[in-house]
Amino acid sequence: MTAEVFEAVLDNRAELGLATQRPEDPRLAVPLFTREVLELVVPAQERVQGWDDLARLGFIDHPDGHDMATRLLSRCFPGNPGIRRLSRRGFTNQIGLILALVAEGLGFSVLPRFAGEAFAHAEAIRVVDDIPAVVDTLWLLHRAEWPLPARASRAVEWLKARLVDTRPKG
Structure with missing residues (x-):
């Protein structure tokens, strides 16, 4: 891109x-x-302990999704099999819809921090803490x-x- x-x-x-x-x-x-911080965003009720949790959730993709997810997840889960090995549960090029899909429990995504801060239903999503920072x-x-x-x-x-x-x- x-x-x-x-x-x-x-x-x-x-x-x-x-x-x-x-x-x-x-x-x-x-x-x-x-500069923008990338964040791993999951449905509010989900906890991510490892790669298997991400595989269970599935990925909500977007035009920069693979690139952002690869940069962040390679630091969080070294040696992971890669984002392309996870099931893709959705795709949208509308930034507001990416988190709506996550909020509905359809999967996780990786987005810049501003996207989560601008999302109207923040209570329905959760940013995974205690992971290495990736700043674009x-x-x-x-x-x-x-x-x-x-x-x-x-x-x-x-x-x-x-x-x-x-x-x-x-």
Whole structure:
């Protein structure tokens, strides 16, 4: 997905983009946008003691799901067989629906902290604590040869003003 963002900005199909990998292309300006903590989210009544619990629950996938889950779960459960070995119980590209599926008990997911903090039914989900922190860095991309247009700059500032504090807890 990150390569598609790079290409869209470089091909002038998008004025700006966000990516978790910092490109080394000199045609792109790449300032830091934010850092976000990834969280393992399960239905509120579930407890995760090991990989078998995740296998029992099944995975609620999303466009960045495999990538995020691989980064987080490889640190939480070293030597695990991989996210692709778990049953996929759902898929959506609507961030609000991912946690709705988790809240209904249909599986677990891995998402940035802001998603859980914005979820209206927080009592129906639980973030698994006591796991290693994985923090994604988001880079803002735009063409280096000209500044962002005022409308894009306003959009970036609007987004930054609404970001929650995503530093690791504790």
